[in-house]
Every structure is written in structure tokens, then in C-alpha cells.
Amino acid sequence: MSDNKSTPNPGDRVGVYFCECHSSGLCDRFDFDDLETFAHEFPQVVLIRRNPKLCGKEAIEGIKKDIKEHSLKRILVATCAPDKHLEEFRTAAVEAGLNRYLVDAVNIREQLAFIHTKDPEKARKKARDQFAMGMANLMAVKPADKVYAIVDETKCNGCEICYTVCDKDAITMIPDPYGRVSKISHPEPDKCWGCGVCVTSCPVNVMDMTVYSNAQMEAQVDTFIERMEHNMINSLVFACHWCAYPAGDAAGAEGIEIEPDFRIIRTLCSGRVNPDWVLKALSRGADGVLLMGGKPNHCHFNTGNIRTMRRMKLIKFLMEQMGLDGRRFRVEWVNPDEPYEYANIVNSFVNDLRKLGPNPLSSRESDYSSAKNKKEKISNQG
């Protein structure tokens, strides 16, 4: 255990827990010392612990004790796949007085140590990046009772798009209490299953989610952008919680080696991914963005993937206007029981980016030549 000497705001005191997972051999495959050193750089981190089995009863009781004794306000666990033990850590935190969503996880096992064994240097860099993205996500989350859509009633224009796209009939249009328009959107938390499709569809961006919020997602994208390095391929993967992300976990469980040159953001549904996030990453120099969700007829949220498919066509068009090769953005479908397919998709995407070379919009190439090429291309199109 080690204490950070800086003094964060009382509401920002973060406890970090590394599970060395001795039973799975993770301790032999992962550079915990390096990640612990890195974790100390975050001023909010006031407590770091390493445990050989964090999901054990004693360790979980220890987390509860730490929350009280060290006045921890948020917890980040660096452990295995979130569907394995995150729920137990959250339950413990609730018992110690924290809101459940102020506890989150970075998957250093299936999505990191078990799939990147051949290049320890790249694996270390990736672990730091994923940890930084995890911290950004954790610091942006707000306490919530559950995951559901919310709307800024004072800004809704009553267009009904959210109402139309909701597969759960979780949105009703109600008379505008402010008298600005005839009706406004009213999501019902009890009916909402948290897909986020309505949030991404709102044309005036007045919707959000209580958890997996815009602020959380954008914080992760921004951190990815800040941490890009010129001597590597910088690619960002959005993977849905129910299909693509578990396919990656299954790949880790199988020990399938995967190219390490990508960073991953977990979303509840592929339909939650806002085209702005994709375009932001690409316009700031990311070499590529891969969006993965479940195959048609397998989407946990019925039609979330179909809406994604339609929406993302726009991105290719905008990329063309930006002078970017359309192959830098790809949408792929994979089911949770398809680890080899997951690995093939990621590997082929990263390899294609390697062949394409650096993003011309990155500072690695002359801004002027990129802008000039773009201008010539547009004028040739008439």
C-alpha cells in the first residue's frame, strides 16, 4: 500500500486496487510496478493497493474498510472482465456508503495481459493509456440510481425523434411545462433499458444518460487523443458491452494474441456511439476508429446495431470531405462467442492502418500539404 502525498478535493479521493490474480498467472504476465508508478501520477489517487485475489472475501472487506478509513469517494479496480466481479466490488462500495457507479474497472487481464504477450513495451504503454482512460471515465461519472436516458426539458424542441427511435416505448411526449413548444420528451426511467440510441439521435444534443454519460464517453475519447504518440499506430475501438467487448474477453480467455495498437472504450450499445466522437478522434490525428457491435438479430437492444449502421454511413462522407481515407473508419459485427472473429477483425484493422500510414491530419505530416490535397480533390469533384 502507498499513499499519495498530494491533496485532492475531498470529493475526488480515489482508491486504486490492482488484482494480481495469482490463480490465473496474471502476476507473471503483467508489469504491475509500472502501472502502480503511473497511478501515483494522478493527484486524485490517494490510496493504491495490490492484492493477489481482489475478488476474495477478505479483499472485498478490505475495500469497505478503506472507503471508510481513507474517506475514498471513488474506486478504480484494475482487474478481470467487468462482468466477472465488478458487481461484487460495487455492492461492497454501496455497503460502505458509496454510490455504486463511483466504482469502475479497467480490464487488465482478458483485454490486456492475456492478448498482448509478445511486445511488453507496447503492453505497458497500452496499460497506462487504458488506466488513464479509466480514470477519466471514473472522474466524470455522477452518482445515479440506474442507467437511463435523461433530457434537458428547457432545451428540448419537441421533434419526437427520440420517441420514434425508442424500441422500449420508454419515452412519452408531454406538454411543455415552460410553454416554449407544444410538447417535450419525457423518458421514463423504469421502462428505459439504457441503450442510449435516443441520446445519439437527438438532433439538438439535449439528451444524456445518467451513467455512460456524454461527459464520461468524451473524457475517454479526449484522454485517448491526449495520449497518442507519433511513433505508433493510434487506433480507437468502441465495443458494445453485450457482444463485442465480451468477444474480446473471450479472446483473452482463449489466450489469442492480438495486435496491441488499439485502445478500447466500452459502450452499452453500438447505437450509443456518437459520430462526433469518431470524427473528433480522426480529426485530431487518430489513425483509425473501429466500431464493433453485435451481429444483426443478436443486438441486446433489438435494433441498436441497425441504427448504428445507418448513422455511420454519414461518417464516411464527412471523412471524404476531410481528406481522409474511408478505410480509417470501420463498423464490424461480432458476437460474444466469437473470440477468433474478434481477433481477426482487430488484427486486420490495425494491419490495414499500418499499410495506410499515419493519418494525414496528424501533426506527423504537413498540415499544409494535407489541406492542399483536400482542396484539389474537392475542386476536381466540381
Ligand code: SF4
Ligand atoms: S436509452 Fe434506449 S430505452 Fe432508454 S429511452 Fe432512450 S432509446 Fe429508449
Ligand code: SF4
Ligand atoms: S430528440 Fe431531442 S429535441 Fe427531439 S424530442 Fe427528443 S429530446 Fe427533444
